[in-house]
Each structure stands twice: as structure tokens, then as C-alpha cells.
Amino acid sequence: MNDIDRRIALKFIAEYYASAEFNIFQIEKREFGIGLIKKIDARHLAFDSMEGFRKYLLTNTPLFVSHSTAYYEFPAATPIEKKSWFGNDLVFDLDMHSDGKYGVYHKLEEVKQDAIRLVEEFLLTDFGISKKDILYVFSGNRGYHVHVRDKNYLDLCSDERKEIVDYIRGTGLNYENFFDINESGRIIGPRPDEKGHRGRFARAAITMLEKEPVKLSRVFSKDEIRNNFITGVREGNWSRTSIKDIISRLKIVADTLLLSTVNTDAGVTQDLSKLIRVPNSIHGETGLIAKIISDINNFDPLKDAVININKNEAKCIIFTEDVPEIEFANSTFGPFKKDEKKELQLVVAIFFVLKGSASFCSGQ
């Protein structure tokens, strides 16, 4: 990205920040980090108020702005020991890697479904967290963030948070432990009405038997045999089948339970010093809003997270690489070829420029 690209993009982002709505809980207790080149070039910043934060964004507009998932008495102090930590939100980062720069946008729906499962099946049902303490946020690029502000989880340390992530990802889960053989040789296992991993497993097995029975065994394609087995499973009896290795075959069911898009490698949940994109700020690699989502089921990131200002302004860009066709802001764009010039609505032009696929034409 050259200086002209940066200047135009930052001017546009600043205009958005002039009236953007932020919802930063305990802003004065958070550490902030900003990035102009990398995602975080400088950290240990702190703001007393939302006004101060907005003023900073307008005068020093960055491409990226993040805040700590942690709360500190002295968020600007360094080194970190002097900040006086007193807690962290419980935050999950869900994303997906994909081939090419644009492939991931076709998979965002999949990540969204995982985010919904994370909240509905795990956080609300298993962990008993209240809906009012959970915030869905689009990450602004490749996935979703889920913020939990439940005071019970505030002072958990890193290892304790890792246990939560491992539970959700099913790491260390051995589904074979769900089964016992009773005195009469019956396989006794989980019932679909049970809570937690056990019930989830039984329900997933029944769904698979009903929708794709041959995945478990060709035997189950016969209605009578399948229904007889399902009737048993509903009561926790997994013996109503002639298949000898039924338990090991059920591994395929266990694999569907994993929420693999919950990102553990980057340590967002367990690293207490991690900074996370400020909800409703701009992601500097896309120009999209890291949007706070009120209706997750109907949320479409490439429509609902697009900045909605200066709609009539258009700019000319020249593509620096081939770009595939993409649905963006209710329209279809591309495919574009390298060196192709195109006049596009400003927000669309900025998207391609920040993606590193285009530059603004000279003289703008």
C-alpha cells in the first residue's frame, strides 16, 4: 500500500469514526493497541473516556485498533506486572484459513454457524452463562469473536481458560468413556436427553443415523434395523445391532462434535495479555467494521459490516493482481484482471486496496 492509498483509506476510516457507536465496557481499565503497518505497532495506551478515545481516533487514525481482554488498575503502566491486573473477559476467536485472499469469504457462513453453536450449545447450555453477558462480534475479516462478560469467569487464570477451550474443542475428550458393558453384556451409553458432551454425542449419532446412515454402516440403510437401533439409543441402550465394532465406528460421530474453528493457537482465550479488535472499529485489511451483531442468524458480513457513509463517492483503482468474483455490499464485483482500471464506489475501492489487490489511480 502506497502513501496515497493509505491517505485515502485513513480519511475514509476517520469519517466513519466521527460518528461510530462504541460499546467498550470499562474503557478506563483497558489497555489499547494501535496499528498503522502491522496489526499492533504500539500498545500500552489508555483512555479515560469514550470522548478521549474518539478524539484519538480522529487525530491519529490507525488502520487497526485493539483493546485488552484484560482489566487493569493502571492499563498504561509498563512492564505488564505494574498494570495491576484484576480480570479478563472470556473471549473466543473463531476463524478459518482458506486458499487465496478471497476464498475465506465463501466460508464465513460456516464460521458463523460454529459461533452460534459455541454460544447456544456450549456457553448457554453447558456453562450456564446468561445471554445478556454474551456479545457476538464480526472480526472484520476472517471470522467472529465471542465476548463473555460474566463475573464468575473474570479472574480465571490462563490454564483454567485453556480447560474451557479444550472442552469446547473436545481436546482430550475420549468418547469411548461414554460406554459401559453391563452384567448382561449390553452396551450402555449416553441418552439424547442428557446434558453436556454425552447428550450432544447421542443426538449427533441419531441425526447421522437418520440423515446419512451408511456413514456408520450399510446395515443401517434398512429402515427396520436402523429404527430398532435408534429406539435403543434413545433409552441409552446401544446394543440393538449386530455390528460388533459399533463403538469404534462411532468415532465419526465424535468427530462432528468438535468446534474446530475455535482458535486456540493464537491464544486469544487463554493469553491474558492479548489485545482484541475493538468492537465496531475498522479492520485495516478490509475496511470492514468489526461489527457488534444483534441478530446473528440474519447477519451477512459482506453486507452488514460495510461502512455506510459517502455512498455516492466513487474512485478509480487499478488492480495489481487478478481478483475473483465477489459479492460485496449487495452487488457482485469482478472478476478483475491485473492492470485493469475500474471506477468503484469508495467503500468497495477501499476494500480492494486494503486487501492489497489494487491501488488508487494517480492524481486522486
Added chain:
Amino acid sequence: MSQLEFCIHYPFTSVAKAALEQSGIAISDRIVELALQRIKTALKEGKVAKSSALHDSEKIENIASYAAARMILGFSRNRFLINAYAVAESKRASDYLDGESDEIIDKVAGEFNIKTEEKNGNLLIPVHIYLKYSPRDVHYRLSNRELANGYVKLKSRHEKIRLIEGAIKKHMEKIPLVKSPPESIKIAAEKLKEFLPKIQRQEISFSLASGEVPPCIEKLLDSLKKHENLPHQARWYLAVYLIGRGMPMEEIVSLYSNLPDYNEKITRYQLDHAKKKGYAVPACATILTWGLCCADCKIGSPLNWQKLGKADRESLLKTGRRI
């Protein structure tokens, strides 16, 4: 059980603190001496001796020796001594709890806001409390627990006591710093120096420089350095790995002497046993199951770490991801 008896068993409770204040007992030389004995036994035997006090005055002295021990350790500011003592005191309390009524167990649990519920014959505990106080041991991993509506199902009364033990240990580790105590406390703290691990890390010849070992091993070594207690699987894995890398036995022993519940005889026996058996270093998948994996190295076995390029290694240690 009399109130005083309760206070002797559980000297960290608010009831014990109040009883001590009410008695008006001063931190005399005799109390400091008793406190020193209390800590020494803890360091030598890994457990604080149970009380055999008969008279009320002796009982009060026993409770006061706990308070003085905390002062000595608070003045010493030594992580090894504090953590070792915390392990020993929590084990002592746990031994007492094993034989107590449910009412007494709940009274001690209440000190740490541990509240369990009985529902349909199941013993349930809030998950955040469970996470805070359960040992980081494969048997207690949340993944293999029944969790619903924010509650974890405990398998036995013993598990509840184990969680209370964890809470006591955590409480003991958070000792307030003591700046200018009476002279006798200072002298006692000085006397404890002989219990510190003899061999310091600087004297270790085997190369354990940053970048030489995978992030999971680095993390375990770091925990040792901070005198944190390691679960069984972690100790076993670290030992098998270091033996596999050819680290001399004496140096492994000296590393393990940093553990708060270090016992030279047991450590040597177990290390010799591991070496004799020639156990293979577990695969990364196993390390993950044990909850000890902390980076996405994609190397299959921790022994393949050396085969990674320098840039990948640096990135893994820093971010947990390959470049």
C-alpha cells in the same frame, strides 16, 4: 468437635483468626520456634505434623505457630519456601477433612466460596469454582466431565475434598509480604535458607537454552523455575524427555529440586525407574490429551523439534504458530 479443635485443624479460617485475636497471645520466641519447626517439617516431610496439643494453652500456641509461620514466609519472600509450605499445609488440612462430617467440610469449603449442591443424588459444583481449584491432572480434565447449566458433576466426596485442598493451597501461595517483623522472625527466615534447592540453574551444564526445546517443555521448565507444582503427567513427560535428550541424571534431579513437594529419595527412585524402563517420549497427540500442549508445532513428536528451521522455532515460541 470443639471450636478450638476446628481452629487447630484449619488455622487459615476466619474462625481461627478470630480465636487467635481473642486469646491475645503474642508472637513470643517460643511461638516463632514452633513456627520454624512447623515449616521445617513441611519442607522435610512434605506435610505439616498433626497437632497433639492437649491443653487449651497449647492449642492456642499451635494456631499461633501457623500465623507466625506465615509471617516468616512473608518476610522470606522466597517462592520455593512459600509454595512448598502451601502444598504441605493443604495436605494436612485435606487429611483432617477426610475424616470430618459433611457439616465441617462445608464450613471449611465456605471459607473459599466453594458451594456444592446435591441434585438427584449427584454432587454438583459451579464450573468456575471447579476450574479454579481442581488439579491440572488428566482425571480432572473438564473435557471428560459432565457439565450442564454451569455445574460440573463430582464423582465422589473425595473429589470435593481435593478441590478444597486446591483452594487452601492457592490461599497459602498468596502470602502477604511482611516488611519489618520482630527480630526473631527475621532470624527464623534466615535459618530456612538451608532448605533452598542446593544446585542453582546456572550451574547446569546441559544446554537448555531458549529455542533448544519445544514450547511445551519450555513451559514446564519455566513452571519449575517459579517453583510451581506440576501434575504427575507433566513430571513424567519432562523426565522422559530430558532423559531422552541425554541430560545427566544429577542435573535432572537438581531441576526437580525446584518442585514445592520435592523429595530427593522419591525423585531419584522415579527417575532411575524411568531410565531403566527406557520409556519412549510420548507423541504430541498424547501431550495434547494431557493438556500440556501449548503450540501448534505440527511435528508429531516433541523429539522432532530440532528438525524445525530456526524461523519456525522462533515463531512457535513467540506466537504458538509456525510462520
